Amino acid sequence: MPLKPSWEKTALAVSIAGIACLFFAQNYFQAxxxxxxxxxxxxxxxxxxxxxxxxxxxxxxxxxxxxxxxxxxxxxxxxxxxxxxxxxxxxxxxxxxxxxxxxxxxxxxxxxxxxxxxxx
Amino acid sequence: MVLELICWIFLGCIIGLFTGLAPGIHVNTIAAIAITMQFSNPLGASLMIASMSIVHCFADLIPSILLGAPKEENFLAALPGHKMLLKGKGLLAVRLAATGALATGIISLAFIPVFLLLILKGEKFFSAIIPFALVFVLGTMVFCEKEFEKKIWAIIIIVLSGILGLIVLGGKIFVQEPLFACITGFFGAATIIESIRKKSVLPKQCRKKTKINSKDALEGGALGFIAGIITTILPATGSSQSAFILQKIFGKIRAKKFLVLIGGSSISNVVFGFAGLFAWEKTRNGSAAAIRGLIGLSQQNLVMIMIACAIALGFGFIATGIISKLFIEKIEKTNYKKINLAILSLLCALVMLLSNGFGIIAFITATSIGLIAVSKKSRRTNCMAFLMIPTLFFYLGLQ
Missing domain, CATH: 2.40.50.140 (Nucleic acid-binding proteins)
Structure with a gap:
C-alpha cells in the first residue's frame, strides 16, 4: 500500500535531512x-x-x-x-x-x- | 570431566536461546563480557560460548520472522518471513530457516577440511574479484526492476542507503552500534510501520506440519555453506550480505529456499569463524575472539568446539520448533496492532539505549529510506547498499 504523496515527500525529506545532518556533523566533530x-x-x-x-x-x-x-x-x-x-x-x-x-x-x-x- | 563439559555446553545452549530471542542482545555482547571473566574451566567456558553462538542463530529467527524485529546476522529473513507470516505460514517460515541452519551446520562441520583448502587456495582470487562482483550486484539491483520509474527509485534508494553507510560505518563521527541502528530502521521499523498503516491482521497460523522439500533443504543448505565461505574470505561481508550476493549470482531463488539459505548462512559464518581461528589464528566474530582469549589453539580443542557445535545444532533446531509454536499461540491471542506498536516502541527504546545521538539520527534516516522503498514497491534489499557501497569503497582503496 503506497504512502500518501505527503508522507512520501516527508520520508524523502527526512532521509535527506538525516544524511545531511550526519554529513555536516563529520566536519564539526573533533577528535x-x-x-x-x-x-x-x-x-x-x-x-x-x-x-x-x-x-x-x-x-x-x-x-x-x-x-x-x-x-x-x-x-x-x-x-x-x-x-x-x-x-x-x-x-x-x-x-x-x-x-x-x-x-x-x-x-x-x-x-x-x-x-x-x-x-x- | 565429560559430564562437566556437557553441562557447560547446555548452559551455552540456554544462554543462546535467551540472546537469540531478546531483541537487541547480541551474542558478541555476551562473548565480550565472557572475555573479562575468570573461569575455573576455560575449556568449558569456550564450549559454552561455541554452543551459545550456534543456538543464538536458531533462536534469532523467531523474533526476526514472527515479530519483525531483525538482527544483523539474518535481517533478510525478516522480509520473506514476514510475508509468509501474514499469509498464515509463519511457523513454516521459521521451520524453513531452522532447517537451513541445521542442514548447513551439518554440511559445514563435515566439510571443514574442504573449507580450509578453499580458503588457502582461493583467498587472493576472491579478494580480487569482489569489487567487480559488488558492482555487478548493484547493477542487477537496478536492472531487475521492471518499470523505468521503479529503476529510478531503486537508484535513489541505493544512493541514499550507500551514503548513509559511508558516513556511519566509515566516517569520522562516532556512531555507537551503527549496524544495529540502521538495520533496525531499514528492515525492522519500516516493516512494522507498514504493517500498522496497512492495519494488517495476523491470520490464523497454519499448524499443519508441511513437509519441507528435501531438495530445497539440501540446495539451500549447500548455498548456506557457500555463503559462509564468502563471509570468511571477504572482510566487511556479513552472512546476510553473502546470502544476498548468492541470490543475485544464482538468479531468482524462491522465497522458501531463500529462507533456508538465510538460516544456513548465519550458522556457517559461526562454524567457519571457529575453524578459521584455529587454522590462521584470525578472529572474524566476537565468539571466536573470546575463545582465543580462553584456550590454546590446538587440534584437540578444535574437535571439542566442533562437538559442542554439533550438540548445539540439534538442541537449537528442536528448541526453535517448540518455542515458535508457543510464540505463535501467544501472538494469535493478542491484538496484532498492539504487538506491532509494542515491538516498534521496544526497537526505538533499544536504539536509544544502545546507540547515541548520531545512532538515533541514523535509525530515523534508515527507517525513512525503508518506508520509501515500501511505498514505491521497490525491493527492500536495495537498502543493502548501506553495507555494499562501503565494502566496495574499502576494496577499491577509497576508504
Missing part, C-alpha cells in the same frame, strides 16, 4: 587529544588523536601497522594507506595519528584515519 594511556579508558568507536614513536612497523599490500609508543604502547593499523602515508610511517619516526579506538580481542587498537609527522 579527542589523548595520551595512549588515556585512550584505553575510552569507549570503542571514539575518535581519538594521539602522538608517539613508531615501533615494530609492518606493512603489506592493503595495510600499514605498527606499535605507537609514548611511555605506553598501542597497536595502530591503517587500511589502504597512500604512498604519502607509507613514506611518513617509518620505524622510529614521531607521528600524530587520528583514528577510532577499537578492541581486538582484549587489546585496544586504533584504526587510523589520518597520520602525519610530528616534531616532539
Amino acid at each position: 579527542e587529544q589523548l595520551t595512549i594511556g588515556e585512550i584505553e579508558k575510552e569507549k570503542n568507536g571514539t575518535l581519538v588523536e594521539t602522538k608517539g614513536r613508531i615501533n615494530q612497523l609492518g606493512e603489506n599490500e592493503k595495510t600499514l601497522f605498527f606499535e605507537l609508543f609514548d611511555g605506553n604502547k598501542i597497536f595502530a593499523i591503517k587500511f589502504n594507506p597512500t604512498t604519502e602515508e607509507r613514506k611518513i610511517a617509518r620505524e622510529n619516526k614521531f607521528v600524530k595519528i587520528t583514528g577510532k579506538k577499537e578492541l581486538n580481542g582484549k587489546k585496544p587498537e586504533i584504526i587510523i584515519e589520518k597520520i602525519s609527522l610530528w616534531e616532539p
